[in-house]
Amino acid sequence: MSLENEKELMWGILRADPEYIAHHYARELLELSNRRGRVKFHRRCDELLTMVMNTVQNPVYVLAIMKCWLTNYRLPMDPGKLPSFDRFHDKYGKLLEKVGSKNIPVL
Numbered sequence: 017m018s019l020e021n022e023k024e025l026m027w028g029i030l031r032a033d034p035e036y037i038a039h040h041y042a043r044e045l046l047e048l049s050n051r052r053g054r055v056k057f058h059r060r061c062d063e064l065l066t067m068v069m070n071t072v073q074n075p076v077y078v079l080a081i082m083k084c085w086l087t088n089y090r091l092p093m094d095p096g097k098l099p100s101f102d103r104f105h106d107k108y109g110k111l112l113e114k115v116g117s118k119n120i121p122v123l
Contacts, residue, residue: 034072034074034077034078034080034081034123035123037068037071037072037081038080038081038084038085038123039084039123041064041085042084042085042088042089042091043089044060045057045060045061045064045085045089045091046089046091048060049091049092054092054094054097057092058093058094058097058098061091061093061098062097062098062099062100062101065082065098065100065101065104066100066103068081068082069100069103069104069107075107075108075111076111076115076120076121078104078108079108079111079112079120080120080121080122080123081123082104083117083120083122083123084122084123087122088122088123
């Protein structure tokens with residue numbers, strides 16, 4: 017990754033720009049998912065999901081990032097292999113039930 021790309025990534029995270037975070041990390045996760053071992057993939061998914069929950073303040077955008085990863089990029093995430101998924105479900109599950117998945121924006 018070039019220095020310019022690293023600076024762009026850092027600013028995207030600092031701004032908590034959900035669209036930038038969703039697509040930047042989805043490409044990384046897609047590359048990991050296409051490799052043989054999925055252990056690294058799920059470990060990285062867990063790290064990124066935790067980072068998203070800690071960084072992005074608007075809960076709708078957290079759900080939109082997850083929706084982007086699952087629908088646009090079709091990442092093969094297994095909730096049973098993500099330790100942070102229980103926290104995600106506890107924190108955002110009721111909101112998802114309330115607004116419904118159709119009302120979550122597609123990034």
